[in-house]
Amino acid sequence: MEKVIDIRHLNKSFGNHEVLRDVNFSVAKGEVVCLIGSSGSGKSTLLRCINLLETPTGGEIIYNGENILDKNHDIRKHRTHLGMVFQSFNLFNNHNVLKNCVVGQQKVLKRSKQEAESNALKYLEIVGMDKYVSAKPSQLSGGQKQRVAIARALAMDPDVMLFDEPTSALDPEMVGEVLKVMRRLAEEGNTMLIVTHEMEFAKEVADRIVFMDKGVIVEEGPPSQVLVNPQHDRTKEFLKRTLK
Amino acid sequence: MSLESILSILEQNWPSYLKGAYITLLIAIFSTIIGALIGLFIGVMHTIPLREKSFKSFLLKIVNFILSVYVEIFRGTPMIVQAMVVFYGIAAYGFVMDRFVAAVLVVSLNTGAYMAEYVRGGIVSIEKGQYEAAEAIGMSHFQTMIHVILPQVIRNILPATGNQLIMNIKDSAVLSVISVTELFFVTQTIASINYKTAETYLIACVMYLIMTFTASQLLRLFEKKLDGPKDYNFQPEKSA
Numbered sequence: 001m002e003k004v005i006d007i008r009h010l011n012k013s014f015g016n017h018e019v020l021r022d023v024n025f026s027v028a029k030g031e032v033v034c035l036i037g038s039s040g041s042g043k044s045t046l047l048r049c050i051n052l053l054e055t056p057t058g059g060e061i062i063y064n065g066e067n068i069l070d071k072n073h074d075i076r077k078h079r080t081h082l083g084m085v086f087q088s089f090n091l092f093n094n095h096n097v098l099k100n101c102v103v104g105q106q107k108v109l110k111r112s113k114q115e116a117e118s119n120a121l122k123y124l125e126i127v128g129m130d131k132y133v134s135a136k137p138s139q140l141s142g143g144q145k146q147r148v149a150i151a152r153a154l155a156m157d158p159d160v161m162l163f164d165e166p167t168s169a170l171d172p173e174m175v176g177e178v179l180k181v182m183r184r185l186a187e188e189g190n191t192m193l194i195v196t197h198e199m200e201f202a203k204e205v206a207d208r209i210v211f212m213d214k215g216v217i218v219e220e221g222p223p224s225q226v227l228v229n230p231q232h233d234r235t236k237e238f239l240k241r242t243l244k
Numbered sequence: 245m246s247l248e249s250i251l252s253i254l255e256q257n258w259p260s261y262l263k264g265a266y267i268t269l270l271i272a273i274f275s276t277i278i279g280a281l282i283g284l285f286i287g288v289m290h291t292i293p294l295r296e297k298s299f300k301s302f303l304l305k306i307v308n309f310i311l312s313v314y315v316e317i318f319r320g321t322p323m324i325v326q327a328m329v330v331f332y333g334i335a336a337y338g339f340v341m342d343r344f345v346a347a348v349l350v351v352s353l354n355t356g357a358y359m360a361e362y363v364r365g366g367i368v369s370i371e372k373g374q375y376e377a378a379e380a381i382g383m384s385h386f387q388t389m390i391h392v393i394l395p396q397v398i399r400n401i402l403p404a405t406g407n408q409l410i411m412n413i414k415d416s417a418v419l420s421v422i423s424v425t426e427l428f429f430v431t432q433t434i435a436s437i438n439y440k441t442a443e444t445y446l447i448a449c450v451m452y453l454i455m456t457f458t459a460s461q462l463l464r465l466f467e468k469k470l471d472g473p474k475d476y477n478f479q480p481e482k483s484a
Binding site: 079 | 371373374376377378379380381382383384387391392395396399472
């Protein structure tokens with residue numbers, strides 16, 4: 001299968017603290033990969049290295065055949081190929097729902113206002129937020145904010161969607177509405193990389209589960225293997241604690 | 245002090261008073277706007293992320309040092325002294341500045357020095373997530389500033405800007421030392437003719453109060469307008 005993201009010997013440390021140690025990992029086109037592991041295991045950092053919100057201290061990240069860590073690589077252009085959804089939504093507070101999904105298309109992709117707006121509306125409809133176009137982020141619930149954030153990322157027409165614990169900051173009753181949207185995106189064949197603590201969801205939508213612990217990938221494989229029949233003790237221990 | 249004498253002063257001098265108040269307002273409004281722009285510029289310059297050693301970041305450091313010196317000088321000296329130094333200092337080189345222009349220059353530079361700190365604080369206080377979200381969709385630092393950060397900063401520093409406007413209305417009185425015909429200067433002139441010092445200044449006092457009160461109310465209205473309606477339409481906007 002065609003690899004979209006191919007990570008080789010990736011290292012990242014903050015000062016003396018090593019967060020990622022020799023991580024090798026790849027994502028194929030159309031694949032849905034869930035990264036699981038306890039807090040501090042490096043899964044969010046790994047995700048953030050892919051769109052260079054964190055700068056790796058060593059290794060290579062090959063994106064569609066190009067090393068994005070190359071000094072001459074256009075970082076901003078690279079980022080437009082990846083849609084990022086944050087744990088804390090991070091909608092632009094100064095813009096309403098529609099403008100949140102339009103501003104990047106207009107200013108970065110240089111699309112016309114009309115084109116950007118109709119594209120934004122298309123995705124706002126998919127996430128079920130098209131009725132709220134004129135609402136400000138402060139007027140929305142957490143689940144609504146996150147759905148708009150997903151639409152904002154999708155509106156850039158990225159190749160890969162990155163989700164960094166998209167439901168961790170939500171009230172329990174709002175988790176479902178966000179997962180429903182993500183499930184739909186997975187079914188439609190989007191390439192998705194998801195850092196999550198939602199094991200049931202991961203089991204259901206993931207093509208592959210990657211378990212990380214202390215900055216290394218301990219185990220990876222289809223959900224039926226990693227979640228149901230884990231091989232490593234650390235995976236077993238983690239699953240015992242989370243599935244209880 | 246009697247009501248009749250106040251009324252008679254007003255009757256004889258109202259055009260001068262109004263003209264003085266007009267000049268005061270002009271100085272205060274222009275200076276606050278220019279000062280706010282100076283403050284925005286300095287605040288933005290001070291928060292540009294520095295990349296490792298490059299000629300650009302070296303240049304930026306020098307510019308920022310000069311800007312810091314400016315801020316310290318104008319915050320650390322009285323405006324009345326600055327007015328004398330700027331006006332007579334430039335005049336000493338044979339270039340006589342228009343007094344009004346000199347006044348706007350001094351008050352603007354003063355305002356800018358104060359606003360720079362407010363803006364810097366405003367930029368720093370915006371959550372990191374706003375920057376990251378903008379970066380993640382591929383915006384440059386400049387685009388992030390223009391489309392995401394500064395609009396929020398400007399909204400947040402609006403109350404401080406309003407305060408500055410009110411201070412400028414009052415503090416422009418010190419510009420009488422360079423004979424700018426603002427309200428205080430006009431009042432001085434009137435009092436020196438009629439010798440009714442208390443009454444003459446009481447009128448000026450009321451006029452200052454009317455100006456500052458109106459300014460603060462208008463600003464509050466403007467803030468509300470910027471925040472937009474509390475409710476929102478539940479219908480999708482019809483795209484033509």
